[in-house]
Amino acid sequence: MNIKNYSKDDLDNILSIKGNSLYSDAFKRLLKNKASLASLIILLLITLLSIFGPYLLQYDFYETDWNSIYLAPSIESGHYFGTDGNGRDLLVRILYGGRLSLSIGIIATLVSVLIGVTYGTIAGYFGGKLDTIMMRIVEILYAMPYLIFVIILMVIFGRNIYLLFLAIGAVEWLTMARIVRGQTISIKEKEFIEASKSLGQSSFMIIIKHIIPNLAGTIIVYITLMVPSVIILESFLSFLGLGVQEPLTSWGVLISEGSREMETAWWLLIFPGLFMVLTLASLNFIGDGLRDALDPKEY
Amino acid sequence: MSYNLLEVKDLNCRFEIERNLFNQNKYLHVLKNINFKLKQGSTLGIVGESGCGKSTLCRTILSLNSKETGNIIWFNRDIDEFSKKEFKNFRKKVQIIFQDPYGSLNPRMTIGNIISEPLEIYKKDNDKKLKTLKVLNIMEKVGLSDLLFNRFPHELSGGQCQRVGIARSIINEPDVLICDEPVSSLDLSVQSQILDLLKSLKNKLNITMIFVSHDLAVVKSISDEVMVLNQGEIVEMNSAEQVFNDPNDEYTKKLISSVPRINNIG
Amino acid sequence: MEAILNVNNLSVNFDTSQGLFKAVDDISFSIKKGECLGIAGESGSGKTQTFFSITGILSDNGSAIGTADFNDVDLLKLTEKELSNIRGKKIGFIFQDPMTSLTPHMNIGNQLIEVSMVHEKKTKNEALKKAKEVLDIVKLPRIENLLKKYPHELSGGMRQRIMIGISLMCDPLFIIADEPTTALDVTTQKEILKIFNDLKRFKDITIALISHDIGVISEVSDTILIMNEGKIIEKGNCQEVLISPKHEYTKHLLSCVPEWMK
Numbered sequence: 001m002n003i004k005n006y007s008k009d010d011l012d013n014i015l016s017i018k019g020n021s022l023y024s025d026a027f028k029r030l031l032k033n034k035a036s037l038a039s040l041i042i043l044l045l046i047t048l049l050s051i052f053g054p055y056l057l058q059y060d061f062y063e064t065d066w067n068s069i070y071l072a073p074s075i076e077s078g079h080y081f082g083t084d085g086n087g088r089d090l091l092v093r094i095l096y097g098g099r100l101s102l103s104i105g106i107i108a109t110l111v112s113v114l115i116g117v118t119y120g121t122i123a124g125y126f127g128g129k130l131d132t133i134m135m136r137i138v139e140i141l142y143a144m145p146y147l148i149f150v151i152i153l154m155v156i157f158g159r160n161i162y163l164l165f166l167a168i169g170a171v172e173w174l175t176m177a178r179i180v181r182g183q184t185i186s187i188k189e190k191e192f193i194e195a196s197k198s199l200g201q202s203s204f205m206i207i208i209k210h211i212i213p214n215l216a217g218t219i220i221v222y223i224t225l226m227v228p229s230v231i232i233l234e235s236f237l238s239f240l241g242l243g244v245q246e247p248l249t250s251w252g253v254l255i256s257e258g259s260r261e262m263e264t265a266w267w268l269l270i271f272p273g274l275f276m277v278l279t280l281a282s283l284n285f286i287g288d289g290l291r292d293a294l295d296p297k298e299y
Numbered sequence: 300m301s302y303n304l305l306e307v308k309d310l311n312c313r314f315e316i317e318r319n320l321f322n323q324n325k326y327l328h329v330l331k332n333i334n335f336k337l338k339q340g341s342t343l344g345i346v347g348e349s350g351c352g353k354s355t356l357c358r359t360i361l362s363l364n365s366k367e368t369g370n371i372i373w374f375n376r377d378i379d380e381f382s383k384k385e386f387k388n389f390r391k392k393v394q395i396i397f398q399d400p401y402g403s404l405n406p407r408m409t410i411g412n413i414i415s416e417p418l419e420i421y422k423k424d425n426d427k428k429l430k431t432l433k434v435l436n437i438m439e440k441v442g443l444s445d446l447l448f449n450r451f452p453h454e455l456s457g458g459q460c461q462r463v464g465i466a467r468s469i470i471n472e473p474d475v476l477i478c479d480e481p482v483s484s485l486d487l488s489v490q491s492q493i494l495d496l497l498k499s500l501k502n503k504l505n506i507t508m509i510f511v512s513h514d515l516a517v518v519k520s521i522s523d524e525v526m527v528l529n530q531g532e533i534v535e536m537n538s539a540e541q542v543f544n545d546p547n548d549e550y551t552k553k554l555i556s557s558v559p560r561i562n563n564i565g
Numbered sequence: 566m567e568a569i570l571n572v573n574n575l576s577v578n579f580d581t582s583q584g585l586f587k588a589v590d591d592i593s594f595s596i597k598k599g600e601c602l603g604i605a606g607e608s609g610s611g612k613t614q615t616f617f618s619i620t621g622i623l624s625d626n627g628s629a630i631g632t633a634d635f636n637d638v639d640l641l642k643l644t645e646k647e648l649s650n651i652r653g654k655k656i657g658f659i660f661q662d663p664m665t666s667l668t669p670h671m672n673i674g675n676q677l678i679e680v681s682m683v684h685e686k687k688t689k690n691e692a693l694k695k696a697k698e699v700l701d702i703v704k705l706p707r708i709e710n711l712l713k714k715y716p717h718e719l720s721g722g723m724r725q726r727i728m729i730g731i732s733l734m735c736d737p738l739f740i741i742a743d744e745p746t747t748a749l750d751v752t753t754q755k756e757i758l759k760i761f762n763d764l765k766r767f768k769d770i771t772i773a774l775i776s777h778d779i780g781v782i783s784e785v786s787d788t789i790l791i792m793n794e795g796k797i798i799e800k801g802n803c804q805e806v807l808i809s810p811k812h813e814y815t816k817h818l819l820s821c822v823p824e825w826m827k
């Protein structure tokens with residue numbers, strides 16, 4: 001085949017015209033959805049506050065002050081959200097807790113997505129006996145009470161934040177694997193997969209190039225729903241005393257401490273609760289908006 | 300001189316439809332004793348109604364389906380004997396175009412990436428600019444504007460998408476092109492454009508074609524030889540002229556007389 | 566003969582994210598009682614939306630203006646309730662895909678009698694009697710047996726006949742058939758078209774046959790509308806239009822039909 005050459009200008013011209021991918025279309029639709037947009041902004045604000053807020057405040061999260069125990073929220077004292085039983089500033093503790101809760105949420109979700117997608121696509125794509133065996137394993141793990149699993153891990157390896165990430169991720173990936181497997185099976189039947197196979201593409205590349213990009217929408221939606229559930233799971237473990245250790249804190253820990261003292265110091269429950277509810281609600285709204293945006297009725 | 304490129308011998312294919320405990324599985328025989336030879340440079344049309352096994356035949360030739368018994372012979376060698384490398388080469392030389400123009404293109408990939416996929420599979424050391432040029436050349440050949448290079452399938456019309464599918468299948472210069480109902484989901488005027496394109500490509504690139512359709516008119520317009528399939532069996536196989544003007548088999552006669560004609564108004 | 570349906574200045578608009586889209590653009594036509602009107606056009610020509618708008622089954626973002634007099638009642642001015650009374654009773658519908666228009670979990674008998682029990686308040690026995698009559702008209706064999714079957718047990722051609730049967734349950738005056746044979750094989754297609762011819766001839770039912778296939782239309786229709794981009798390009802007696810087309814687009818459309826099929 002003799003190849004006609006294009007001048008550099010022509011080539012640049014052709015390559016400069018960009019199409020609208022389905023994802024960029026979906027993102028535009030997401031921004032049109034007011035609830036999702038507001039949620040995105042709130043979430044961004046909370047994240048930025050958690051990361052940079054502690055540097056701007058005059059107190060430290062472990063700094064105890066025996067002269068100001070159970071101070072109610074006030075502007076004059078500089079404890080805008082009040083203080084706890086050890087005289088520690090609540091605002092700074094909430095922001096520190098946010099760092100931890102959000103990062104557990106994100107890291108544990110990423111771990112579960114990574115395991116779940118790999119496992120699910122392999123089971124779904126190859127099918128047959130391999131699929132049966134892999135999915136039976138998932139079902140067996142599902143049947144195991146995860147709390148015992150987490151407690152055993154804690155007992156063996158000691159209490160440790162990284163272990164907490166791992167333990168939660170190891171529990172959550174099961175759901176992901178199931179969802180991904182189901183989606184993979186339906187995508188596998190599409191003609192473009194067959195087309196790629198008939199071109200001689202290897203199975204590995206088909207999964208990477210054709211299946212995962214088409215799964216991405218579903219995965220993103222589930223991430224936004226999984227992050228809140230991970231945050232709640234962490235709160236629950238902290239509530240049981242299996243979570244993070246003092247003086248480190250997370251929203252779950254703060255809420256569980258606050259609930260014990262809510263009759264004397266309401267702010268200890270209300271403020272961390274507010275942050276957590278806002279975050280979870282925002283994530284859920286974004287997930288909802290994403291689902292609508294990725295699956296538009298009109299086309 | 301023309302020689303046999305591809306030969307199909309006693310091909311049988313069945314699908315399991317029910318499985319019970321005692322191994323008395325029920326099967327649906329989709330293809331029964333299919334035999335034919337494909338001459339280099341010719342076009343074989345395959346007609347039949349839905350469920351007659353015509354798509355299964357295409358897919359079995361390409362080993363996208365498993366077969367029960369029989370041989371598929373490529374250049375006098377059974378493809379079952381091929382090594383992994385030889386099989387990959389076979390895949391490269393025998394290409395397929397599908398019915399659904401949108402469904403056969405990955406919706407998340409740009410047109411340029413879709414067309415260059417075969418290049419990436421077989422020539423990994425090609426430099427990027429050469430690849431782009433090759434894609435642009437082939438796009439011109441199938442009548443696609445080069446402005447579509449970075450577009451996505453959903454931004455194209457059905458006819459344009461089918462052209463993308465054709466471009467992808469011929470970019471590696473195949474010997475055999477299997478067209479599985481390539482125009483069935485297109486409008487009439489687009490149909491004739493795509494058919495003209497296929498005819499001209501066939502002549503220009505010296506491709507041998509297997510053309511499958513339920514539409515007799517379409518098959519007639521493109522084929523040298525026609526195979527009529529009914530319930531997995533070949534009921535008639537002859538030159539196109541013979542089959543359409545003087546069919547031998549009852550089923551073929553019924554099929555041809557069923558086509559609505561414009562001038563006998565009811 | 567008097568006209569059963571009189572459509573005047575009908576336009577259909579869709580409100581999409583890319584702005585207002587005009588699917589049908591100011592068209593007028595009429596159908597006489599007992600005749601078959603064929604509507605030909607390529608996909609996106611507005612042929613389906615024309616009839617969807619008349620019977621009030623446009624999707625939510627669509628709106629129709631103009632008039633559509635069916636037996637001297639303007640269908641476009643009726644409320645949803647009044648319309649649903651006419652739809653299915655006086656106007657029958659047949660769609661392209663017979664699998665998706667039948668409920669998969671109900672047997673054929675129940676799907677047939679449901680229509681006349683809802684619309685005509687018939688008793689189960691009366692409805693059953695009617696159902697057998699109807700299945701006889703669409704030439705289905707072994708009716709007793711068939712009534713107990715489920716849609717997935719039937720072939721495409723049989724399902725489409727059931728659909729025609731359902732539309733006949735309430736003795737409609739008018740049947741709208743939207744690409745009724747597109748999903749079927751040619752041999753089955755021929756049988757279905759024969760049923761349409763019988764309905765027209767013996768039952769005096771008016772038919773609007775929407776199809777992209779001019780061959781199909783020419784088998785059944787008396788008059789023909791050629792549509793393109795929401796406008797009527799040409800209308801008239803089917804034979805005359807197809808033999809001596811006046812408009813360029815019609816000529817172009819006919820030139821795409823293979824010589825052998827003429």
